[in-house]
Amino acid sequence: MTDTPKNAPAPCPVCGRPMVRDYRPFCSRRCADIDLGRWFTGQYRVPAGSDFNDMDENHTRRVDPDEEVG
Numbered sequence: 001m002t003d004t005p006k007n008a009p010a011p012c013p014v015c016g017r018p019m020v021r022d023y024r025p026f027c028s029r030r031c032a033d034i035d036l037g038r039w040f041t042g043q044y045r046v047p048a049g050s051d052f053n054d055m056d057e058n059h060t061r062r063v064d065p066d067e068e069v070g
């Protein structure tokens, strides 16, 4: 009796970790956000080991040269 486990949960499509029920089909909310972000931005690329550390509070401030009026 050797039947394949068809009920085995699929791994997270983002990182490959075991899926978590609350965040299926992902393993965490982070992975769900990552996948969503890909669709929103239209670029379905997998960053090689990069993290969300790029998002610094200091980087949110942008200065436009056009705003230099008056």
Ligand SMILES: [Zn+2]
Residues within 6 Å of the ligand: 012, 013, 014, 015, 016, 017, 026, 027, 028, 031
């Ligand atoms: Zn994941």
